[in-house]
Amino acid sequence: MCIIKLPRQLEYDSLLDCLSNNSPLLGKENVIDFSTVNFVKPSGIAPLAAIINKWLNHGFKLAFKRSSEHTNSFAYLQRIDFFRAFDVFKEENFLRHDSQGNFLPLQEITYESNTDEIAPKLAKTLTGNEPAFDYIRSELQNCLYESMNNIKDHAQLGPIAGYSLAQNFSRKNDPTYKEYVFTTADAGRGILNSLRENSDLTIDNETHALDLACQKSVSGSPGIINDGYPRNMGEGLTSIDRIVESTNGYFRLISGNAERIRCGKKVEYRASKYPWQGTVVIVKLHKSGIQGYLDALRAGRKEDEVRF
């Protein structure tokens, strides 16, 4: 038996630390142990779901273990439908409260998924309680939409699924603070393979692939048509990168052995401590940063009518 004991704080880096030391074994029973998890973040949840889905598709036998005591983190994982995605721990000892626009349960993205519906729902969750954020909703929605469509395209090639989750966080001691987080993760072919298979670009390595993916006019699937219109322009990552830069947010793109991290105006590339076969997108925006961006744009506005 192999026991994969998940970290107390479940987020992307701690998850990868854990998985690097624990791999499931084919033909044996493997236990995913949630018993000591006491805090979870979207950046850990979507990748964990993607990797579990991949293991199941590869024929690994998996069992899930929970703590004998009730914990808030376990209830949270139930409420966001993490366990429902794998048909376990469906009995809940709490009343399902309304999400009140603060989160949207974990969304599974497969080849059949209707991303036209899922992306707006997630984007609305991220901006729902803050009318001012309608001004950047289109970029959030499009980034989610294009990320999900990439997952769908990869899912066409094999039985993989991706997952997406959006959550707003507040601070009790600071009512003005609000953080908006979304994570999309899949265990597909990754950005380097995707660009190499679909373009004539010469791509040196995974770091170069991430750089290209965040440049304008590189990617896109204009040949894929939805209702008579081209589906993806391929500017989703580039646009969200621009918004994150302008709003002093955080955008981490992980694929294969490389990571690209934008923190405000600063961009850093680094080798991943542990490789991720597939793609992970983590975006964090802050209310103050978004408001500052909108205020600055409005302050510079002069004309009522514009020609380009």
Add this chain to the structure above:
Amino acid sequence: MTESQTINVRETLQQKMRVEEIITISGTPSGTALGILTVDALKSSDLDIHLDFDGIYSMSGSAACAFWLYIGTNVGFESIGKIVFSHLEPSAMEALKYGLESAKERLNPPHKAVG
């Protein structure tokens, strides 16, 4: 003041995309749909085309790129001076600026490709 033909973007896209309410222009399909409307108007008249964005809160870079790409492909970028935008939210204006650069690169790519 120059005479122009006005398109109410929100109402026209609602009808074209068959949705109840459009307050953001997010995806490539809606950007392309707006491009089609504009090109049809440009081809049918010598007047300036006035795109009224009243009620539209935001536009994504992809939608803006798709919009300009359709115009650049079908009537050429030299026609964009005939398009007047009003009630344009600043963030949508940013997206349109950025989308125009991207569309021009896509029609004359120095080193890039579809991926």
